[in-house]
Amino acid sequence: MADDWHGELRHIRGAQLTGDTGQTTGMTRLEAISGKTVGSSKLWTGKTLVAPATSSGDHHHGDTETSIYVVSGNPVFVFADGDTEVRLETEPGDFVFVPPYAPHREENPGDAEAVVVISRSSQEGVVVNLPSLWSPVDRS
Structure with a gap:
């Protein structure tokens, strides 16, 4: 019988991750x-x-707070501050905080897959996909 002091730890192997959660195009x-x-x-x-x-x-993640840890690659997290596009260029080891309802997108300008670990203050993977809010800037 489990109680607050004797809960069961759970081990989720990498091969057990499921794609049966909210998705956004491009990721x-x-x-x-x-x-x-x-x-x-x-x-x-x-x-x-x-x-x-x-x-x-x-997209945004509803009323949840989101913590992102960059494992590999150099993903860029893009959001709007008024009429200004803000680009957070990251590298492995970096963290990004996404507040509730903050519209954003992820970009990967590199030539290798970008991998991040995400934690949210919800037991569900809240994802609200949005129509394009602004066009990606072509930096080539």
Whole structure:
């Protein structure tokens, strides 16, 4: 019988991640820890893959806070500050915080897949896909 002091730890192997979660064009989200997979009540964690030379669709994550850890590649996180486009260029080891309802997109201008680990303050992978809010800037 489990109680607050004797809960069961769960081990989710990388090969067990599922794509059965909210998706956005241009990226693949894989769910690891959620209400659905392990019974969590306050946390969603997964991995996102963005192919080289790809931009995701614009989206936000509802009322959840999101923490992003860059594992590999150099993804760029793009959002609007009024009429100004802001680009956060990252490298492995960096973290990015995304506040609730903040429209954004991920871009991968590099020639290798970008991999990030995401945690959200929800037991579900909340994703709200949006019509294009602004056009990606061609920096070539």
